[in-house]
Amino acid sequence: MKQHHAAAVDIRQWYHGQKGGGFYIACDSWNLSFVPDEIRAVQEMWKEGRHIADIAEVVMRPVREVAVLVMSLAEENKIKPRKGGVFGA
Numbered sequence: 001m002k003q004h005h006a007a008a009v010d011i012r013q014w015y016h017g018q019k020g021g022g023f024y025i026a027c028d029s030w031n032l033s034f035v036p037d038e039i040r041a042v043q044e045m046w047k048e049g050r051h052i053a054d055i056a057e058v059v060m061r062p063v064r065e066v067a068v069l070v071m072s073l074a075e076e077n078k079i080k081p082r083k084g085g086v087f088g089a
Contacts, residue, residue, distance in 0.1 A: 030065055042069055046079050049089030 003023040013023050029032065034042075038059050049061045073079040083089050 032068055034069055051088040052086040
């Protein structure tokens with residue numbers, strides 16, 4: 001499924017480029033790649049109820065990047081919703 005999505009995005013980018021409209025890549029300067037140790041740490045601290053700013057400090061990443069990881073993990077059911085959301089329990 002992800003492969004089909006990537007192909008669709010590539011086609012849209014090509015089409016917009018051909019039409020002279022260009023395209024915009026959101027958050028292009030953000031580092032949204034995470035190593036397994038960072039993911040495990042975020043999952044553990046999320047489960048403990050830690051505030052997202054505290055999690056970001058521990059993994060030494062900007063809050064916005066950790067927030068994107070949290071959204072991705074939640075979408076994939078790898079973390080559960082919690083009381084207090086990103087602010088913790």
